[in-house]
Amino acid sequence: MLHTVNKSPFERNTLQSCLRLAQKGSAVLLIEDGVYGALSGTAHAGEIADRMDDFSFYVLGPDIAARGLGESPLIEGVQVVDYGGFVDLVAEHEVTNAWL
Amino acid sequence: MSDEMGYQGEVVKRFMYVNRKAPYGTIYALENLETVLIAAAFDQDVSVVFVDDGVYQLKKGQDTKGIGMKNFSPTFRALDDYDVEKLYVEKESLEARGLTAEELVVPVEVVSTEELREIMAQQDVVLSC
Numbered sequence: 001m002l003h004t005v006n007k008s009p010f011e012r013n014t015l016q017s018c019l020r021l022a023q024k025g026s027a028v029l030l031i032e033d034g035v036y037g038a039l040s041g042t043a044h045a046g047e048i049a050d051r052m053d054d055f056s057f058y059v060l061g062p063d064i065a066a067r068g069l070g071e072s073p074l075i076e077g078v079q080v081v082d083y084g085g086f087v088d089l090v091a092e093h094e095v096t097n098a099w100l
Numbered sequence: 101m102s103d104e105m106g107y108q109g110e111v112v113k114r115f116m117y118v119n120r121k122a123p124y125g126t127i128y129a130l131e132n133l134e135t136v137l138i139a140a141a142f143d144q145d146v147s148v149v150f151v152d153d154g155v156y157q158l159k160k161g162q163d164t165k166g167i168g169m170k171n172f173s174p175t176f177r178a179l180d181d182y183d184v185e186k187l188y189v190e191k192e193s194l195e196a197r198g199l200t201a202e203e204l205v206v207p208v209e210v211v212s213t214e215e216l217r218e219i220m221a222q223q224d225v226v227l228s229c
Contacts, residue, residue: 001221017120017152020213023221097118097226100128 002093006032006100009044018099019051029058029081029089038064040073052077060086113224115139116147119154121229123173124164128229129157130172135227137175140182147186147223148179149216150208151193158189158204176206190216 003022007014015037018028028048030038037044038059048057057078064070064080074080081089090096105111117136123129139146150158157173164171179187187208189201194210201210211219220226 001226013152014120021151021217021220023217095223095226097220097228100120100229 002027002029002089002096004029004031004096004098005034005037006030006098008033008036009047010036010042014099015044015047018097019047019055022055022097024054027056027058027089027093029060029086030078031060031063031086035059035063035067035069038074038078039069040075045075048078049075058085058089110142112143112145114145114147114222116149116220116223116226118149118151118220118226118228119157120152122153122156123162124167124169129154130170132227132229133172133175136179136184137182140179140184143183146184147188147219148184149188149190149220151190151216153197155189155193155197155199155204158206158208159199160203160205162205173205179206188216188219 001023003018003026005015005018005028009015011033015034022028037048038057039045058081059074059078061080061082117132119129119132121128136146136148158176162171162173187206188211189204189208191210191212194200201208
């Protein structure tokens with residue numbers, strides 16, 4: 001299953017709930033304000049860094065760039081994708097769960 | 101994929117609706133309930149899940165007269181008439197809010213995070229809000 005998260009972990013518990021209820025082996029794509037969760041050195045970075053063995057993490061590059069974070073370091077192991085990569089992820093997984 | 105035939109011979113899919121928001125602060129909860137009823141009307145295999153603040157949607161004794169909004173909690177009791185019988189509440193979310201299943205407007209299956217994770221993984225379509 002592919003999970004998308006579009007809320008900042010500083011404002012909502014969407015990322016936490018996604019990671020609590022997603023099965024191991026799932027893909028998690030951070031989009032829109034969800035991209036703040038992919039940054040290293042933040043108070044929430046551990047939520048993803050600690051689960052690197054359980055999930056594949058992706059972040060949407062255009063949403064990173066739009067927020068002035070293009071040069072900011074990401075949590076190690078998080079893969080940046082463009083819109084084409086987003087489409088590929090959806091196509092690769094039978095089910096997509098968009099957490100709001 | 102399930103291959104049971106339903107509405108007008110179409111394939112029945114397993115739809116899971118995940119409610120994570122409290123009932124009246126936003127329109128999500130009411131809108132999600134509407135879509136549950138639509139899926140049920142098309143004879144789909146529907147599960148409805150309540151986690152996080154979503155469990156507050158089921159709290160007994162809601163009285164919305166003072167806020168000018170429709171109290172839609174009685175609608176959950178009508179789900180049974182639409183053959184929507186799979187209502188799951190995450191135990192951890194319920195307990196974190198000091199609630200018990202007896203305080204909810206409908207009988208539900210209280211499941212652990214682990215059980216819910218398994219049920220979610222078996223779905224054909226998952227709609228969260």
